[in-house]
Amino acid sequence: MPPLAGMRFGRYELLDKLGAGGMGEVWRARDQDLRREVAIKFLPERFAKDPTRLARFAQEAQAASSLNHPNIVTIHEIGEAEGLPFIVMELVEGQTLREIGRGRPLPTGRVLDIAAQIADGLAKAHGAGIVHRDLKPENVMVSRDNFVKILDFGLAKLRAEGVGGGEVWFDSSHPTWPETPPSPQTAAGVVLGTVGYMSPEQARGHPVDYRTDQFTLGAILYELVTGRQAFHRETPPQTLTAIMEADPEPIARLNPSLPPPARWVIERCLAKDPSERYASTLDLARELRNVRERLPEVDSSGSSGRTPATVSGRRLPWRGAALAGAAGLVALVLSWAGARWWEGRAPGARSMSGRPPVVAVLPLTNLTGQEEDDATAVGIAEVVVTSLSQIDGLQVLSRPATLAYGGRKQDLPAIARQLDASYLLDGILQRSQERLRVSLSLVRSPSNVVEWSGTFDGAFPQLFDLQSRVADGVANALRVSITPAERARIDARPTASPSAWEEYISALALLDRVDRPGNAERAVAHLEAALRADSRFATAHAALGRACWDRYRETGEVVWADRSRDAVQEALRLAPDAVEARLALAVIYRGRGKPKEALEETRKALALRPNSDDALRQLAYLLLDSGEGDAALDAARRALAKRPGFGENHNALGWVLFQKGQFGEAAAAYRRQTELQPDNAWAFQMLGTSRMMQGDLDGAIAPYREAIRLAPDARAWANLGSVYYARGRLPDAVRAYEEAVRLEPVSGTIRRSLGDARAKTGDAAGARADWRAAITLSRTALSTNPRDPRQLKNVAICL
Incomplete structure (x- = not known):
């Protein structure tokens, strides 16, 4: 039998009906045991005859009741009485958004206050795997103290049973703002499934996820800021078609005073493609709050107050135009x-240490x-x-x-x-x-x-x-x-030539994987094409310098080192403040045995970008090369202070300490780098070398093997060979050196080490051949950098 005033259901006494719709009736009731008023929703009798739907309803209602969020109405109980399924929830004294809107735009601040609370509640539900799927103005209450409550969690999924299978439920009794809104100033009436608030995927009968609620929230916000439904047409089928295919009338035309950032949030929510909405509803909630914080304050009546919004005590006047x-x-x-x-x-953001914010741009x-x-x-x-x-x-x-x-x-x-x-x-x-x-x-x-x-x-x-x-x-x-x-x-645009830009970015992609054979050569070709299209493209000149230097490292041919220097110098002629180009030129000068020029370029880079730990690390290496060990150690520690959690700064400190003979401290620095960068093969290699120099040969083997496991590298194999050599494991040493030579055939030092190991095994002929090859390789390297002490030493030992 239908519920009537005065009827009792267990401990609940019905007082008066609050609303009704296609999904049942909502009554105000009194809980006699707890002496409080509640809202009770009675579901249609037809649901009581469908065990599957009733069970699904109970499951969803129980899930919603577990959310425990201030912006979601609290569900107290679900049950059945007199053959009627019912749900008991908190009674919210206030108005629905339907009653608040009444077909007129609301003040922006109030809309954003409401929107952020709705998004907070949805984010809580979405985080628990629950999608509302029936959000609309009737299902959002604003209490008398301006708290927002989302209603009917658990009913939406029941009502959307056909979603994904082609069935669409809707109630077209109120396709626009009702001329006579419901009279109660308390819980919402139950007009469920208004077609104007479905997402395109829901209207098509496709599977839906949390982003369907974002679209619906966008439709609600559109209505609150313009006074019009976004997709309303004469009939429900026409409205569904508009949702799927049409764009709403531009908000800027209907409400020119709405700040652009608020408009952008709504427009993003209303994207037809779910992938173009927010990655998470939590992001949406944060964005709404950020926009709200930069608006003038709104008093409880919804009108603009006189108190300006501030950040750190500073006034933030509007500048949307x-x-x-x-x-x-x-x-x-x-x-x-x-x-x-x-x-x-507000003043520039700083960390607790006082250093500026460190931003890392990840690959797209x-x-x-x-x-x-x-x-x-x-x-x-x-x-x-x-x-x-x-x-x-x-x-x-x-x-x-x-x-x-x-x-x-x-x-x-x-x-x-x-x-x-x-x-x-x-x-x-x-x-x-x-x-x-x-x-x-x-x-x-x-x-x-x-x-x-x-x-x-x-x-x-x-x-x-x-x-x-x-x-x-x-x-x-x-x-x-x-x-x-x-x-x-x-x-400033780097180039006005589209073809130059396309060639340039193609080269960058290749230089990102210069470890792959042929990539450096192909990058050079792309950059030459870019510069034919725009000879004043400074960034492309700098990239060409890098690509040519990579070619020099691959081939050992001096012509590539010369081309690298010329390209970077041209980049700096066109753009003297290009920090990366100055650092690149310093690398070239260092590689060509010109430490004074390398130091000069690095110091120029630091003057342009004093917070650059990249430049400080390079300064440390160059000072070390110049014999200024203490100054190098100071530069390395300054770089570490800029970013103490960055592994490469520990690497620089470790290298300086290693070169100063402080092997124990160097090992500690490299061990810290392996903790920060457990996939960094070089860090493990230097940890092994530091231990080896301390005399801990057995302790060096494990880091070397880990380095080889992570990235088979000639130096790691050569260093492991040196440990085996020192331990008297000569056949193992020869095999390790052979692998190193295979990986880096242009290294005279490694080739000489292989000769030494062969000599110890009694292979005199093999040793002499290796030493002759080592002399040739080192002399080739000296033609580029005549002062390289390692190559000079290598030639002297082999002669």
Whole structure:
């Protein structure tokens, strides 16, 4: 029998009906035992005859009741009485969003307050694997003290039983704002399944996940800021078609005063493709709060108060028009929290140690399914690194420092620890015909909080116009100021030639894997083509210098060393402030036996970028080469202070200590590096060598073997051969040296060591042949660097 006022169900007495709809009735009731009022929803009698659906309902309601979140209505009990299934929940005194909206736009601050609370509640549910699937204005209550409560968790899945199998349930009784809203000022009426709030995938009968709730929330927010339903048409089928195929009328046209960042959040939620919405609803909630924090305060009535929003006591006046007019060369769809739309900013972000934020740009994940877009992903990452590196208030890691992490992003906190980065900038690349979509997120470590996110659409190569947008977004998220000079450098385009840019990024992709035979040679060809298209492309000249140096290392031919020097010098002629080019030239000078010139270039790089631990490490190596061991140790320790959790800084310290003969301290530095970078073969190799120099031959074997396991390398094999040689295991020593020669046939030092081992085994002829080959190889190296003490020593020993 249907419920009536005064009827009792166990300890509950029905008081009055609050609402009704296709899914049943909701009553106010009194719990006689606990002396409190509750809301009781009675489900249709037809559900009581379907054991499968009833069991499914009970399961979902129990799951929702376990969420225990302030923005989700509390479920007290489920049961059955008089043949009617029912659910008992907390009674929320307030209004539904349907009653609050009434077909008119609400103040932006109030909408964002409500939206952030809804997203918080949804994020809690989504984290527990529960998708609402029936969110709409009737299912969201705002209490009298402005707390938001999401209703009907557990009913949505029951109602969406047909989703995935083609069945779509909806109730078209209220396709728009009702002319006469429900009268009660308490719990919501039950008008479930209004067609205007379905996601495209739900309307098609496809399987849905948490992103369907994001779309629905976007539709609700659209309605709250414009006073109109996003997809309303004359009939439900027409509305479904609009949801699947049509774009809503632009928000900017209906509500021009809505701040652009708030509009971008709504537009991203309303993306037809679920993959274009938020990666997690927690990210959506954070973005809504970030946008809200930069608006003027809103009083409880929903009107703007007079108290300005502040950050660190500084006023943040609105400046949205500047962004709205910055179209650039390509139409970009931007969605971010922390975009540049206020004048004042808090002081630059600093860690507890006082050092600037360290940002690592991870390799973009190419989701286009096209191998040729790998180079595009590399090019975009290069643009982002280059633009962020212009900001003195940030310490940005070079792109090569992050290359190894491209295929293993599952544990971002672990990556941040290994790089000693305070923030990771991660992203994906997608393609729709000729247009590309780049989605980036700035993630704080170790909390994994998304501080900023941006989505950019356009045709490449125009997409590198995103460099200024990314720089603005990251700088504002981290409260770092951009000076006019930095702005000019950020906005500068590396080349005006699309073909030059495409050749350049193809070369970068090859240079990222220069360990593969032929890659350096192919990179040179691409860069030469780039420079034929644009001879003033400074960055391409610098990259050509790197590629030619790699060719020199491969072949030992001096002509490549000369070409490398010339290319980098041309890059610096065109762009004197290019830090990476100066460091590259220092490497070339060092390799060619010109320590004074190498030191000069490194110090110029440090003057341009004083926070660069890369430059400080290079300074340490150069000072060590010059015999200034104490100054080298100071530089290495300064680099370590910049990023104490970065393994390469421990490597530099270990190398200086090793060269100073402090082998115990060197071993400690390398051991720390192996802890920070357990996949770094060189760290294990130097740990073994430090132990060997301490006289701990047995302790050296395990690190050498681990180094070889991680990355078979000529030096590791040669060092293991040296241990075997010292231990008298001569056949093992010969085999190890032979493997080293196979891997690095141009090393005179390794070839001489093989000759020494052969001589000890009695193979005099083999030893003489190895020594002659070693002399030839070392003399070739001396033609490039006549002062190389290792090569001079090698020739003298072999003669």
